[in-house]
Amino acid sequence: MSGSGFSVYVGNAPYQTTEQEMGDFFATAGEVTNVRIVLDRETGRPRGFAFVEFAEEAGANRAVEQFNGTDFNGRSLRVNLATR
Template sequence: MRLYVGGLPYQTTEQDLGDFFAQIGEVTQASVITDRETGRSKGFGFVEMASDEEAQAAIAQLNGSMLGNRTITVNEARERQASGNRGFQGRDNYSRNDRY
């Protein structure tokens, strides 16, 4: 099961995240999401646990706990929603209202 982990300290590495969750059960993958341009952490990540039981235990035990100097949020990851346009609308959308 894939878990969302929010509120991470910005210096948290994937190794740190995996080690933190390993106290509950087997971690198959841990990832910290970073900004594409700067490479800096965005303060959240994902952890995959080997079983649903371990994942539920991690949610129960680690949600609201402290990692470094921050309180983290742990819950089941949801599928990413299609968000449509994310700011860039393309050339055609800009010229639609032009009056020449």
């Protein structure tokens, strides 16, 4: 990760969601520069959470305000500012 962006933690993400779908969904809050769905090391399957990085801090803040508790593909997302 570049470290120049502003990230949000996305919990309770649907397992079948792609990074592209998640990026498109969060793009309404601001310019998305990176999406990383965390995979299990042993199985290679998604672990149900991801990090979405925005070009600007305002986008990350809007994402938390707009999407925390929002339904996404049948799951209620938990969205918080990511801590480093």
